[in-house]
Amino acid sequence: MNELTVSKPPLPWWAAGILLGLVQVLAIGLAKPLGVSTQFVVADAKIIKQIAPEYAQNHPLISNEKYQKFGYGWWLDVGLVIGAFLAAILIRRWKLKATTVWWQQNHGPSILTRLIAGCCGGFIILLGARFAHGCTSGQFASGWAQLSLSAVPFTITMFGFGILTAFLVYPKTPTIDK
């Protein structure tokens, strides 16, 4: 198998989906639906409070109590990092990588272009997620679990623009090991 092949996933789609669905049910049963992106604002708010306490105090968003404390949501993100790390080690998929098969297939071996795209992508991902009151977890997955009205417009633009962008950025398809 050559290097430019997308590797086989560890679990079949149905088992993977059931596992994620059960984690969601557990979260809603014990505390609150899954959500990830709010804590990026919490972390930045903590730093702003150190550098510019007056600005933070008068800010209509980050002066809110929700952005002042490391609670359930913060520890969920910390747990996510630890859980992903341990799972990757356990199934022997922890590996230093800096680019993807799809990126190399379309844009060559340069890691620098991938990293620049990553940084810009991360910027609009989080800006968009907070604009939308949630990301793929909090707005899409948890939104549909609760049948929120907000999940409908979110799903349309997220997948619509996601598919459009992927078609523009990745026209060439690599080999995929299913």
Add this chain to the structure above:
Amino acid sequence: MSPQITGLIIGGLFGAALVLAALADPDKIIGTLRLKDFHAMRTIAVFVLVGMLGTWILEMAGLAHFSVKPAAIISVLIGGALLGIGFGLTGFCPGTGLACAASGRIDALITVLGMFLGALAFILIYPSIVAPIDNIANYGKTTLPQITNMPKALWVIPIFLLGSIILFLTRPKK
């Protein structure tokens, strides 16, 4: 259990599940958005269907903790579009970006750095741009059963059955 411990446990399971499900694999996400590799799309569909059915059962048992987001239609449309562009460019979203960074991906680590900058930009433009847009066409924290005035069962059962049938009929053949 304290909320911190609960968060840590649920987050740990979620992070492990994202890795096992290969959603924390940008190649699988791009394959799905390019409509060439449906593993991630099918996984996400099952995730949503099981979450929806389970939440409905929890609610009937009086055990569900809801947190419905406000339906601010314009900001949700704009935010979804921005997130979608970043998602289609990188193959990461906030959760899978963190999970990928934890499994050795430098590109994910840089993407997460970009996310912290995006959060900063959000804070800076919130008073002047985000807050006013958020007030346009904002229907509040409402759900589909509430706005259609229908029992939840009439939403959950048809979506679950239809979704399951479609997934079954289109299942990949070996």
